[in-house]
Amino acid sequence: MVQKIIALDAMGGDHGPAVTVAAARLAVERIPEIELVLVGNQEHLAAELQNNNLQQEGRVRIHHASEVVEMGDLPAVALKKKKDSSMRVAINLVKDGSVQACVSAGNTGALMATSKFVLKTIRGISRPAICTILPGIKGHTHMLDLGANPECTPEILAEFALMGSELARSVEGIDKPSVGLLNIGSEEIKGSESIKRASQLIAQSRLNYYGFVEGDDIFKGTVNVIVTDGFVGNVSLKTGEGLAALVSHVLRSEFKRNWLTRLAGLCALPVLQSIRRRLDPRRHNGASLLGLNGIVIKSHGSADAESFFNAIKIAAIEIENNVPRRISTAIENHLSQVEEAVT
């Protein structure tokens, strides 16, 4: 295990230091090779460290930053006007090599814009994408893009396939992850010209291409990686969130109907709790900004400490596997393969 130094945008997210510092404590307790740099307001963070019984000299230290990117800030404004924000400084630390990754629960648009500006995109990759892990009946699925690129050319979708495949290889330890392209019918006749072209491109690559998949394959775990544009990916992800909220609303209201159903709920409590654990989205918190010269992990804004810790864990896994270098090597191999084919 190599030593892993990770910067946390400690001011980001709905709960700021109250969550990020508590998560930092979980991380140093559970992952011995981790060191953390908490970026943000010195005073707030020092107080929060004390609340969590954490020593500053140890594996957790504070790096002062005077500003905070708000959830409502436009990405361009955050980038231009808040050069000393906790988010920006954390990404700068990745850039200058003081840390190997950063984790933020802040404004997604600002995080992507700032990361692109500071770290730059890997040579050969047109656009970075956001990739997350979703639970499924047969196993996990890595899905990208989730909103960074609402409109994508076939070439960009093919790059996403390559990046998602490298991530799944690292995180799941699968040699040749299967890759599916999201479409509205598994027959080759359906879908737009652009989707068909993307399918051809991925099929010609060295990836383990499964073919088209549909929306219901996401939570089946049909493939290891699902590729789609940021518009469809985002709507699909949020549709899942909405349905999960509906199910949990119905469960709660039915078990609270009267004393008899409450009693039944009490009997079933251990089972209901283990169902909740298995479906808990917090276990899957932490989306990767793929395609950058550096590791940046986005946590859900409303994450609690356990959930933010999970995002830190993903950063550690990506450091262990040097995901950006893997992607860079894969795209170089891919491009030279294409060049050989042409010449």
Next chain:
Amino acid sequence: MVQKIIALDAMGGDHGPAVTVAAARLAVERIPEIELVLVGNQEHLAAELQNNNLQQEGRVRIHHASEVVEMGDLPAVALKKKKDSSMRVAINLVKDGSVQACVSAGNTGALMATSKFVLKTIRGISRPAICTILPGIKGHTHMLDLGANPECTPEILAEFALMGSELARSVEGIDKPSVGLLNIGSEEIKGSESIKRASQLIAQSRLNYYGFVEGDDIFKGTVNVIVTDGFVGNVSLKTGEGLAALVSHVLRSEFKRNWLTRLAGLCALPVLQSIRRRLDPRRHNGASLLGLNGIVIKSHGSADAESFFNAIKIAAIEIENNVPRRISTAIENHLSQVEEAVT
């Protein structure tokens, strides 16, 4: 209550007459003003009627058709080569006025292509769309398009808004249904140029426009109608189906873990059953093909009798409210309003 005569594509769907005839029986038992025409193979249907203790002379009669559209048939092939299919003949009966609506659990693409060809699109409407009802925390949502039109111009999306609004007005009895446009962020800055233009068009109409909604609004019931293109709508719908399957898989496996959890499941059984009833997709089976000069309802291919009955019920509601005429009046009013504004 007006008399309602409905044709059933009795051969369509995964289970054919076994389901459609059983559903016909439920319909005549439960809805007194309904008469049904079962379209399909005379012999099969006569036998199935006998199995269900249904008399041919009564409110159910058979109309023979010699062919069947298969699930794998290409829409163009079904349209050109199977002119005596149960699907085609059922739609012909709508066209010639012998029935007021038809219901089919057959191949969606063939049903849409045949309906467009036979019934034609309402004057002023560019393309018919598929609209379904989804359950939500606060109430139902009518969502369209679900796959008929993978790519849509802003003008077409605005027509969908108008059609969905008229349907929700009829089915839910709401005077001014709220309409949302599916996007990847509720701020006006997000989304493509096309989405922004569609938003302007709907805002300028007389509809009760809510603005942008996101994927998680679908199952919240934020608005009465959600408009999107057929690609996004289809992926989103199927994502919901996939997640529902995952949840029910996890529920089942956790309650079957050991004798203790089985016992807990037994205690909670009545509650679990009422949860299942509330979330049962069969209760919402029956998608409307909107924008045609006639009422065509698509049932899920795997529907059982209860579920197919629900699609028949939706046909009855649309007859009661004369949804095609409502849409036709609404689009004429809309166009004359636009004309006035221009001149």
